Amino acid sequence: MKVLLLNCGSSSIKYKLYDMSDHSVMAAGGIEKIGSAGSFIKTKLPKADKTLCDIPDHNTGVQLVLQTLTSPENGCIHSLDEIDAVGDRIVHGGPFSESTLLTPEIFAEWKKCALGLAPVHSEVQAKSIEAISKCLPNVPQVGIFDTAFHQTIPEHAYLTSLPYEFYEKYGIRRYGFHGTSFRYVLQRSAQVLGFNANEKRIIICHIGNGISVSAIKEGVCIDTTMGMMPNDGPMMGTRTGDMDASALLFLMEKENLTPAATLDLISKNSGLLGISGLTNDMREIVEAAQSGHSRAQLALDMYCYRLKRYIGAYAAILGGVDYIIFTAGVGENQPPVRKGCLEGLEFMGVQLDIETNEKVYGQETVISTPDSKVTVAVIPTDEELMMAQDTMQVVTKQK
Numbered sequence: 001m002k003v004l005l006l007n008c009g010s011s012s013i014k015y016k017l018y019d020m021s022d023h024s025v026m027a028a029g030g031i032e033k034i035g036s037a038g039s040f041i042k043t044k045l046p047k048a049d050k051t052l053c054d055i056p057d058h059n060t061g062v063q064l065v066l067q068t069l070t071s072p073e074n075g076c077i078h079s080l081d082e083i084d085a086v087g088d089r090i091v092h093g094g095p096f097s098e099s100t101l102l103t104p105e106i107f108a109e110w111k112k113c114a115l116g117l118a119p120v121h122s123e124v125q126a127k128s129i130e131a132i133s134k135c136l137p138n139v140p141q142v143g144i145f146d147t148a149f150h151q152t153i154p155e156h157a158y159l160t161s162l163p164y165e166f167y168e169k170y171g172i173r174r175y176g177f178h179g180t181s182f183r184y185v186l187q188r189s190a191q192v193l194g195f196n197a198n199e200k201r202i203i204i205c206h207i208g209n210g211i212s213v214s215a216i217k218e219g220v221c222i223d224t225t226m227g228m229m230p231n232d233g234p235m236m237g238t239r240t241g242d243m244d245a246s247a248l249l250f251l252m253e254k255e256n257l258t259p260a261a262t263l264d265l266i267s268k269n270s271g272l273l274g275i276s277g278l279t280n281d282m283r284e285i286v287e288a289a290q291s292g293h294s295r296a297q298l299a300l301d302m303y304c305y306r307l308k309r310y311i312g313a314y315a316a317i318l319g320g321v322d323y324i325i326f327t328a329g330v331g332e333n334q335p336p337v338r339k340g341c342l343e344g345l346e347f348m349g350v351q352l353d354i355e356t357n358e359k360v361y362g363q364e365t366v367i368s369t370p371d372s373k374v375t376v377a378v379i380p381t382d383e384e385l386m387m388a389q390d391t392m393q394v395v396t397k398q399k
């Protein structure tokens with residue numbers, strides 16, 4: 001079975017074509033700057049290439065991806081008939097609790113709730129799904145929702161403490177994100193480390209540009225740090241993470257900020273970038289801190305401190321912790337961050353193996369000492385493989 005995965009952002013489309021017989025990636029690439037001057041398509045597989053094209057919208061973008069897959073120069077299939085299914089990454093799944101076949105009824109149901117909750121992302125995702133339906137009318141599409149994994153979070157954890165009527169009226173609550181990554185990492189950790197997830201208390205730290213920490217008990221998520229939108233929780237590359245709402249209102253008034261400008265401020269100009277004044281990239285932050293840049297050091301300290309605060313909080317709600325797992329760009333590749341956020345947690349039974357931690361870049365490895373009560377490990381995520389597997393499973397079930 002050949003599965004095409006699409007991951008649409010507000011001005012980009014990433015794609016991958018999987019051959020599910022051996023999980024190999026036949027084609028991979030992406031389109032950037034949709035709707036702006038200088039838009040282009042860049043392929044990584046089957047060969048590296050970049051072509052400037054006029055791509056005014058996501059509809060054109062999807063068509064260009066399909067053309068590229070069959071093109072004699074950069075393609076890998078002869079005909080679009082070879083594509084058996086399409087998996088769409090959907091950021092906001094509202095109430096959906098698992099990957100779902102996007103029938104016209106389900107698609108309409110999703111659109112109705114998601115356009116209200118996360119209009120920017122949902123609108124482009126809806127356009128791309130519609131474009132695929134037009135170009136590949138007989139190919140089933142599966143929606144894979146970033147929020148689905150978190151639908152098990154109990155009411156007392158997902159509600160905000162605003163008046164209840166706003167939850168009823170607008171669906172304001174914690175939804176959580178990065179769910180596909182959490183599912184993959186949970187499954188893979190259980191395999192690699194040899195445990196039964198139903199019997200363990202697990203904290204998974206997905207630390208990339210965006211950060212989510214989740215608490216998992218009896219195999220399901222009981223709390224996560226991202227909220228109604230992909231903000232809240234620890235401090236991130238460019239996002240504030242949790243934030244005193246009254247301070248924001250104060251700032252909006254003082255600086256005459258519109259809601260849109262405020263959203264930009266808390267999602268694009270804060271976090272590591274805002275504090276260091278340098279960059280949102282953790283590699284550059286660590287380098288700058290090591291060469292004595294005091295604000296980079298401050299940003300790094302704040303970042304680790306806030307991560308630690310959530311690890312401690314989640315250990316409390318889980319009633320103790322058996323496994324702490326690190327994943328995503330920073331979690332997999334930044335020893336100073338792993339060390340920084342675990343320092344001082346010996347009282348909880350966490351004993352980091354300092355030497356091993358320093359050597360681990362992106363490999364599946366236990367980084368705690370053999371006598372540590374809590375096992376700490378790095379397990380690289382593979383959200384796309386999880387999405388491809390979901391797509392295949394949902395489509396196969398329908399047959």
Ligand code: ADP
Binds near residue numbers: 210237328330
């Ligand atoms: P996103 O949330 O955009 O998917 P990633 O998971 O790729 O982000 O994480 C991006 C962050 O991870 C950046 O801060 C970057 O510095 C860090 N990072 C990614 N790869 C590496 C690497 N090989 N070595 C060190 N840091 C890395």
